[in-house]
Amino acid sequence: MAINQLCLAKGDGGQNAVDTDPQQLFVCAKTLNRAAVAVTLAMSIVFLFSGMGKLLSVPFFHVPFTLMNLPTGFGYFIGVIEVLGAIGIGWREYRVLSAAALLSVMMGAIYYHFNYETTFSALPALFLSALLFLTIKLDESVERLMRFQRQLMDMKAIF
Structure with missing residues (x-):
């Protein structure tokens, strides 16, 4: 099921279904969390290899710092x-x-x-930047959904 069918489906009264159904809200939050985990796992692997390459003094990873006349230690700092x-x-x-x-x-x-x-060689860096921004936004969305779900559950417990 697509995320917009799950999280943005209209329920009774024209409201989003997740606004009225805590169970569907929970499923939506879990789905968004899984998407965030998949994206962050892929990025973790990329950044781990890149950082380890810099820390292990692989010349390919230190060429940019040399071309920009930055000290060698800066490459290690970025690797860390x-x-x-x-x-x-x-x-x-x-x-x-x-x-x-x-x-x-x-x-x-x-x-x-x-x-x-x-300019074409900047595409991977632009793509990773977009994924990092997406990670930040997904994390905020999941947190907001979980907080809203807790509020709905508290309201149901009161009534």
């Missing part, structure tokens, strides 16, 4: 951020913070690709 971000993005408590840190790293990667390589 990428590895910690890849690990942190897997934990719900640190997901948004890690995604924001990795998003700042990706802004530097986009700058590098646009200024030192062809």
Whole structure:
């Protein structure tokens, strides 16, 4: 079932079904959470390999820093951020913070690709940036849905 059929389906009175049915709200939140997990797992793998490449001094990963006349230590610093971000993005408590840190790293990667390589080579960095932004938004949506579900359950318990 598509996410908009599940989460945006109209129920009685023209309201979204998730606004009136806590069970459907719970299923919608779980579906969004699974989507966030799938996206973050894929990004974790990419950033883990990239960060480890920088930390293990693989020349391919240090060329951009040399071309931009940055110190060698900066490549290692970015590698640490990428590895910690890849690990942190897997934990719900640190997901948004890690995604924001990795998003700042990706802004530097986009700058590098646009200024030192062809515009086409910036597409992977742009795609990863979009996924990081999506991760932040999905996490906010899931949190909002879970909070709303708890409120509905509390209201039903009162009545």
